[in-house]
Amino acid sequence: MPLAQGDQAPDFTLPGSGGETLALAALRGRKAVLYFYPKDDTSGCTLEAQGFNALLAAFAAADATVLGISPDPVKSHDRFRDKYGLAFPLASDETKAMLAAYGVWVEKSMYGKTYMGVERTTMLLDRDGRIARIWPKVKVPGHAEAVLEAARALP
Known part of the structure; x- marks a missing residue:
């Protein structure tokens, strides 16, 4: 059953960039x-x-934390953060257990071949850890701005 608005976000604890441990x-x-x-x-x-x-200060002003999550290993995250000067944490889910719990580890298809991968998705959680909004199959242009607007509107 896929997660929906109003659901409690599944708990997680993952290794993160810079040696952090990231937890719900x-x-x-x-x-x-x-x-x-x-x-x-x-x-x-990227x-x-x-x-x-680019909008990190505005997210902080809206009292919102940004966390990126992918199945890449921590070392890859560290290189990615350093290369682009990213100032927010990236969590590594090499087991894909958290990605599956959130419903974003899915069967995909390209050039007639099917494979498992991450469906680009964003979830906004409220202060109690409930899902306030879900953006499935994200198109990147303008997305961060749309999420910021929703975060500002959330009490």
């Missing part, structure tokens, strides 16, 4: 933007990360 419990009391992306340092994922990074 640590986000409680603030709004949180969880954005799921397929792969570090690819064109769409543009998406840069979009969130």
